[in-house]
Amino acid sequence: MDQYAVFGNPIGHSKSPMIHTFFARQTAQNISYQAILAPTDGFDSAVTEFFQQGGKGCNVTVPFKEEAYRFADQLSPRAKIAGAVNTLKKLDDGGILGDNTDGEGLVQDLLLHGVRLQGKRVLLLGAGGAARGALLPLLDQNPAELVIANRTESKAHQLAELAKAYGPVSGCGYGEVKPEPVDIIINSTSASLSGDLPPIPAEVVSQDTVCYDMAYGQGDTAFVAWAKAQGSKYPLDGLGMLVAQAAESFAIWRGIKPGTKTVLGELRRNLG
Ligand code: ATR
Numbered sequence: 001m002d003q004y005a006v007f008g009n010p011i012g013h014s015k016s017p018m019i020h021t022f023f024a025r026q027t028a029q030n031i032s033y034q035a036i037l038a039p040t041d042g043f044d045s046a047v048t049e050f051f052q053q054g055g056k057g058c059n060v061t062v063p064f065k066e067e068a069y070r071f072a073d074q075l076s077p078r079a080k081i082a083g084a085v086n087t088l089k090k091l092d093d094g095g096i097l098g099d100n101t102d103g104e105g106l107v108q109d110l111l112l113h114g115v116r117l118q119g120k121r122v123l124l125l126g127a128g129g130a131a132r133g134a135l136l137p138l139l140d141q142n143p144a145e146l147v148i149a150n151r152t153e154s155k156a157h158q159l160a161e162l163a164k165a166y167g168p169v170s171g172c173g174y175g176e177v178k179p180e181p182v183d184i185i186i187n188s189t190s191a192s193l194s195g196d197l198p199p200i201p202a203e204v205v206s207q208d209t210v211c212y213d214m215a216y217g218q219g220d221t222a223f224v225a226w227a228k229a230q231g232s233k234y235p236l237d238g239l240g241m242l243v244a245q246a247a248e249s250f251a252i253w254r255g256i257k258p259g260t261k262t263v264l265g266e267l268r269r270n271l272g
């Protein structure tokens with residue numbers, strides 16, 4: 001049986017083992033998938049041991065995504081731009097491939113909800129690791145513009161600079177966000193986790209604006225609640241992104257892409 005795993009710290013609440021076990025059943029793949037708690041200063045040795053013992057691939061989550069980036073022998077273009085890796089795969093020659101499926105998971109979840117990015121005006125809130133991971137997959141969809149707005153304005157400019165060869169991207173502070181409707185707003189900030197909201201003008205939301213929070217939780221996140229209060233008909237949280245990034249990783253390892261709808265429904269019921 002081929003072995004897979006997720007490495008993180010903490011890892012106890014990871015939904016990845018449940019998701020991948022579900023995918024394996026759905027696609028009739030004979031694999032095992034376990035959660036591994038690596039010491040904060042021991043990612044390299046834990047993952048080295050895993051591959052030495054025959055592991056075929058793994059996911060990597062907080063706080064090890066940058067270390068996984070350095071661990072990989074080869075990197076996909078999207079992982080290079082992201083500066084972080086959430087998927088490692090042992091190649092036939094013994095080398096380790098590093099990829100990042102987070103941003104593609106976001107794009108796939110938007111598509112699943114019927115949201116296409118091509119030709120759209122997109123506002124990305126935040127310029128941390130989560131935003132950086134999404135940049136290339138978002139620009140690959142050919143939006144009309146991608147504005148990155150961040151509390152620390154210089155970080156928004158830096159990200160825009162990093163990605164400018166890939167599409168029409170610019171950076172600004174929240175104060176410079178134009179008070180007019182955009183098509184899609186994506187919240188990548190960790191503000192939601194503390195119930196905070198990035199201070200953007202309410203006018204960016206019309207009833208047709210898709211408001212996507214990469215975070216999720218029991219009940220509405222602060223951003224989803226705000227989007228609803230502004231009248232958006234399309235408020236979405238990031239649970240679908242979690243499942244979709246897992247499906248992308250599974251496809252990298254097994255060459256077969258599982259469906260996401262059923263497991264998403266199951267997770268949503270478990271969240272309550
Ligand atoms: P992640 O990997 O989740 O993106 P990160 O790299 O620490 O985590 O980035 C956190 C992001 O959330 C940043 O864009 C941060 O803004 P700053 O760059 O100005 O720090 C943003 N953020 C965190 N708390 C916030 C808050 N209360 N209001 C607005 N933005 C916040």
